[in-house]
């Protein structure tokens with residue numbers, strides 16, 4: 001069942017006739033057993049955001065996560081591909097690199113070849129019929145179970161794998177791989193029920209129903225390294241709506257990706273519904289996109305990769321059975337704008353957290369700031385003091401606010417831009433600026449000050465702990481609004497700080513299209529499922545807001561059904577009368 005059909009109001013008299021017809025229909029059709037399982041309009045448990053645990057010294061969760069961390073760190077893993085019921089080991093492998101200790105031997109993951117990618121597609125298509133026909137409440141139950149498993153027995157395994165594999169401190173891991181992912185599972189189940197409840201009107205002559213069908217074919221999920229929750233939600237959201245998926249995680253997220261597959265299995269996601277393949281992203285993507293059954297992509301990652309995939313889909317448009325759904329959340333160059341009326345300490349704190357938590361590797365991280373000259377001395381004092389107080393190192397040491405960046409490519413890129421800023425006349429390093437890759441990929445949180453609002457680090461997405469500040473003349477507020485709006489190709493997140501309501505209104509209007517997530521007197525990071533649905537437009541993506549009804553709507557194809565009870569038997573309308 002893929003809809004809660006509104007009972008027609010005036011034809012109660014005919015209800016016996018309808019059930020009789022349904023009885024005949026089910027007897028004679030090929031419909032599977034699962035279709036008729038729904039015997040009620042079930043209410044999904046009301047979704048509430050998962051409380052964030054504190055991990056303060058002496059708490060049981062701190063002890064448990066550290067114990068689990070040690071166990072995982074000291075065990076070499078061998079991560080297979082998950083294709084249908086099989087764990088496939090191709091023998092072609094790559095090393096799992098731990099960002100804070102790149103010489104540590106954490107084990108390996110297997111690389112798919114052409115054969116395995118094709119097998120994953122076939123396995124998804126094989127699972128399709130039974131899964132799409134399964135009653136919605138059964139699918140919801142599986143993902144609600146996944147949420148509870150993650151909130152309980154899997155929580156610290158998921159957090160520890162994320163800390164080690166993606167270089168997150170416990171707080172960053174907890175808000176991502178535990179809380180946000182639990183929220184995605186729970187809220188999406190509720191949103192699915194809301195969608196199914198949206199039914200058309202009927203009248204005395206016919207019962208109108210909308211059936212929210214899964215898409216024909218299979219979906220492809222391509223996910224980034226920086227959020228375990230996104231990595232798991234991108235295949236899970238379409239699957240919840242009755243679709244089958246081939247999932248390609250990032251090479252830099254495989255350690256927690258394996259735990260995600262374990263949660264799916266433990267929750268009862270049937271074999272073949274979500275297949276995980278790792279390996280050469282371009283080769284895997286080409287094979288997937290060549291399939292006529294490719295029904296859509298759920299992507300998060302950098303802008304250029306997404307544009308490349310979009311082009312390839314366009315080139316193959318004649319091969320597909322349906323128009324593929326293309327959903328992608330991509331890069332950002334997120335801003336903090338302070339009005340002269342802003343509170344300096346609040347602005348400084350927003351930069352410290354918004355630019356540097358998780359080493360600035362959040363798509364929402366602040367990376368360009370526009371501050372009035374009159375506030376700079378005060379903001380600078382607070383900001384420099386904050387940055388100098390940050391401790392940097394391994395995620396295992398809970399005193400560390402800052403951890404490594406994800407990989408050597410990212411380290412080298414950031415070091416290059418920092419060195420360039422040291423050399424360039426238009427830029428100066430206010431604080432930070434050191435990089436050390438001897439043991440892990442450590443880049444000091446760095447604040448660059450520039451006199452050029454179009455300086456390269458004001459406009460290029462660096463995806464690391466580097467923020468650039470431009471100071472504007474206090475009386476140039478209106479020009480600065482135009483500058484903020486026009487000097488980036490992206491439109492993901494942004495924040496305005498002001499105590500002046502007129503200035504807030506002005507900024508909200510002038511920057512209407514500059515950010516899909518707009519913050520007033522708050523940092524531009526930390527969106528919560530169900531509270532601030534996330535996504536941006538312009539070069540930042542299709543803005544289908546992960547963790548919202550709008551996103552789930554992309555994974556279904558509604559069918560309108562009109563059932564007439566007493567069909568017409570004469571073609572003549574009254575106007576034809578003599």
Ligand code: NAD
Nearest residue numbers: 223224225249250281282285301302305329330331332363
């Ligand atoms: P990335 O683009 O390097 O990788 C993303 C995914 O694409 C990975 O699975 C990767 O293997 C795959 N990929 C890489 N090259 C490919 C190719 N040629 N063909 C097909 N697939 C390919 O991004 P990343 O470093 O993992 O993540 C950081 C990026 O993601 C940043 O740009 C960030 O802004 C963005 N991001 C955006 C959001 C959002 O909601 N807007 C959220 C998280 C991350």
